[in-house]
Amino acid sequence: MAARLFRGSRRWWGYRCALPSPARCSHSGGEERLESPSAKKLTDIGIRRIFSSEHDIFRESVRKFFQEEVIPYHAEWEKAGEVSKELWEKAGKQGLLGVNIAELHGGIGGDFYSAAVVWEEQAYSNCTGPGFSLHSDIVMPYIVNYGSEEQIKHFIPQMTSGKYIGAIAMTEPGAGSDLQGVRTNAKKDGSDWILNGSKVFITNGWLSDVVLVVAVTNREAQSPAHGISLFLVESGMKGFIKGQKLQKMGLKAQDTAELFFEDVRLPASSLLGEENKGFYYLMQELPQERLLIAELAVSASEFMFEETRNYVKGRKVFGKTVAHMQTVQHKLAELKTHICVTRAFVDSCLQLHEKKRLDSATASMAKYWASDLQNRVAYDCVQLHGGWGYMWEYPIANLIKQTKTKL
Known part of the structure; x- marks a missing residue:
């Protein structure tokens, strides 16, 4: 390209x-x-x-x-x-x-x-x-x-x-989706900022060269949402410490880390956008982030379906392939229908977003629906594999573990 x-x-x-x-x-x-x-x-x-x-x-x-x-x-x-x-x-x-x-x-x-x-x-x-x-x-x-x-x-x-390599650090030990409960803070010291706090479950955190950090900059704000700012923190800055790589149930090759900030001195140029506008920026970007999750979920469902269809077409029991069983055919038809309907919805969301018309509510629906579908498809595909669905040499065993970790 x-x-x-x-x-x-x-x-x-x-x-x-x-x-x-x-x-x-x-x-x-x-x-x-x-x-x-x-x-x-x-x-x-x-x-x-x-x-x-x-x-x-x-x-x-x-x-x-x-x-x-x-x-x-x-x-x-x-x-x-x-x-x-x-x-x-x-x-x-x-x-x-x-x-x-x-x-x-x-x-x-x-x-x-x-x-x-x-x-x-x-x-x-x-x-x-x-x-x-x-x-x-x-x-x-x-x-x-x-x-x-x-x-x-x-x-x-x-x-x-x-x-x-970039990462974004929002989640804290005491604040997950509740961004208004963030405790990591940055205080002004002349023209600089002094950053203190910790983050957890940060994807790309271990390998990151730059981290977009969500921090409180005004605790006196009328609403906590009005006192949050975003900072670009580069690896190697004094006081920026990468903790252990977290050992997850799935997504094991995806580095996930704890990050600690101990009196990290940031120049004024590290502030992203305007002071105290961070929550607004986060809300503005949510539709694309939710759409990304929906797209990955329906794509994973498509992959799981094709893996399972190939398996049942090749696996023989009682002199026939598993795919010849009517109950299996019904389940495959049901799965494909749900996946294709979800794909049509997500593709519609992609079109809306390309035209800058995707709103937060529609993106949330796509994320919810596609993620729930991925969970159901993973479960059903394991069942269609029988006992082999629990063996690591088959991709579906790993996929259900990845699905649970992601969702």
Whole structure:
């Protein structure tokens, strides 16, 4: 895909193509494409009307990247509790980071559907370790949307290249979803800020080079929401300590860490956006973050369905394949129906978001519905595998564990 998307192209795994940009139509008018219910497989390339042939070429290259650079090493990374930093730089060279960030800011400059392709292909690879989506589609947008020109120039090109890994630190031991209960605080000292507090369950936290930290800056505010600010804290700053890598039930290759801030002196340039506007910024970005979770959930459901369908078509009992049993056929039909209906809803949300029209309520519905679906699909697919569904050599056993950890 193109690093200079409007002016040239880059060779990607044997392909030469230009990544679709937001300024271009998301699909060609005369192009006929199957929707998920009619496709041979739910994970096929070349289906769904929100995508174009250019997206298909991009998808082929992304799929090949995961097949060659991620899948062979993922078991090793699960033991280590983190992926290699080298993978991040390889992803940067292949244009998989900052896909939807404008080129003028140092990103790749593709449309939002191109970013969704990366999310989907990671789910289809069944490799949960690389925290690419959080880095590219949660952390980077904050910097682009609310950062100064200097912050954008300093961080975005480095994050697009994979040389800087981003994380966001909201959750605390005593404050999870209740952001108004945050205790981490930053106090002014001249033109600087002194940051103190701790965060927990921080994805990309161990490998992070820059962390977007949510902190209280005005305890006297009329509402706690009016006294929160965001800070960009770089690895290596005095007093910024990375605690242990947390040992999770699933998502074992995805590094998750505790972070501690002990009198970390931050220059004024570390403040992201305006003082005490942090809660507002967080609320503004929620629709995309919720949509990301919904998209990953329905994509994981599609992968689980295809894995299970392949299994029952090959497994024989009483002289027939399991797929010949009518009860199994009914269950597969039910699962596919639920998945395809959810896919249609999530694709509609992707279209709304590409047009800047996705509201928080609709994004919340998508997140709730798709996440609940993933949980149900994981359970049913394990049952359809019989006893083998609990054996680690079958992907479905690992998938139900990943589902429980993520949800």
